[in-house]
Amino acid sequence: MSDIINQEMATSPLANERISSIHALIDTVPDAMIVIDSRSSIVSFSKGAEKMFGYDETEVLGENVRILMPPPDREAHDGYIHDYLATGIRKIIGIGRVTTARRSDGTTFPITLSVGEMVIGNSRLFTGFIRDMSEQRETERQLHVLQAELAHVSRITSMGTLANSLAHELNQPLTAVANYVEAAKDLLDDPTAGHLALVRDALSECAAEALRAGTIIHRLREFIMRGDTVREIASLSRLVREATALALVNGDGRDVDFSSQLDPSCDLVLVVPVQIQQVLVNLIRNALEAMADSATKRIIISSEAIEGGKVSVCVSDSGPGLDPHIAERLFHPFMSTKASGMGLGLSICHTIINAHGGKIGARPSDMGGTVFTFTLASANMEDADE
Template identity: 60%
Template structure:
């Protein structure tokens, strides 16, 4: 217990609680917490903005007190946050509160960065407040980048080894029919020197064998292709905004994305997809990372991700950048295996994207974007939700 006597109010003479010291102590603790802390009211207005939040977002607390917290969010969350909050107040359904998630946030300069968001709820009298704790994933994972680099190197070796094994398998399988074709053709060519009726018959027989062996070679290639692509996808109904949030957060970790303006425009009438969540996240991850890398030397770096409903129950997703664009000869072979514009690339990323999209019954293509760079478009099946479900 403290030996200090409580202060007295000069007007009433009553004791005044000595809370100023406790408040200062609490404030010093909050100021030292590395995670940003933001407190909002039921209307989404900011009522507290910690020092860590000031450093993270580039705003001062004085600038944001009373402002809507959606100021710190990129599209489409910025436009929809108030709706999310009202829905929770009406339904009580928790989608972030007490659960947390990985998403993206927006700095004062407009750049987007990945965060881990945890939200708590409290009642103060009749008031309800929400406290958000925000961790910048780019900062947290800075120490993990060396491990990621090692993992990438190991993955590269693994892929090269697998490709070597596959190449050896293909060579072994195809060697016999190709050797047979070469022998038959050489024999037929030599027999043409004496075009007797008997030799012509043998030549026809040799050419028939060539055709048979070429068919066998084609069957070997198809069998290997089916073996590589075999496997059922686990399709489920997934919200496109969630896919975009998670994929973009992962894509921006460890990349030079701090100066990239990132805007998302999702068609609210076509948000639900019937897809394998992990596979489509891989497609988005590849396209976003490719866009960020393509804009590395561009003075203006803008990335736009949008979606719209198209015919026959599909949704079209577009990832557009302001990079240098693609040369026509590169664009024509862009989705072929081993086609790459990167010095250290293997040229498999876009080929894998095409395989995944086509396995979902969609298609993928690229064209010049209105931002001056490249726009990748791909289509995915929309989930059918019936009114009685």
């Protein structure tokens, strides 16, 4: 330490050892620590201060601390100390402030300054703790850059998720188109009048499925952009019938006991039809895949009116059921019950049903498998009035 501290404290070898230890400890602090006396003379200058200001301690010991300040603080500093010693009113001590400091080369930089006071023997000393804010600003700049990069990654991820979602949703109508085309090609090998009529039907179905694919793209784009989607009154039994035909187009329904138990009194629902069809297709195909190795294969789609002007729709299967650990995060993106699944289908279902003001969930079914239940707004006047 300085001669002042040495004079007050170094009364024994043990004291000298303690002083050296304190100074060594101060030098480990990355921020600058500067000790001055009541005359503003520097009595200690840490390694952090040397690095920050560009001075060696030997150059500044005994110098007025004003050499580390630019105008107007340079001229006013001694007055600050004098006023405090005369009045005892603290303006900086124990409070801290943001100010500007000056390096040995004359450059200035922003700092946060905190000042503490201590009394050693008959001497009053002030310790300044200084942090270079220009480093903080550089850190903030780097954080802004990182945030921009993360935003870019987020956009890329969103585009990837959208692409995966589209692939998932378009798989069914495109598969149907391919199957109808293959069937038409086979029929043309024997172009009888009856076969040509079937070819026309197949091509008509191809056109319908292609339009369905276009509608899916249009509706999904609106949905993701949070644009207004037009809901309409639709027949739930019709949505179930069409979704079932679409889900079974590959012949995956072989040996499956499929039945519907729809309540005709709550058939009308207020929905975006193509989106609800996609929910039904996803749930039916999930049920078919879950029962792939089951001895008994059964799917039941049912509906009933519930409180609040809602219709509850259930898709039940006789598969192996859900792992409880998976069930907790079943509707999260990229959480799949299938080894090769993308985990987007149920997440899409969840998003669509939520957008319709409904809820979707899963529980064990009475058949030993799983029942997925979701709610829709009823369009029946008597239900809406309840």
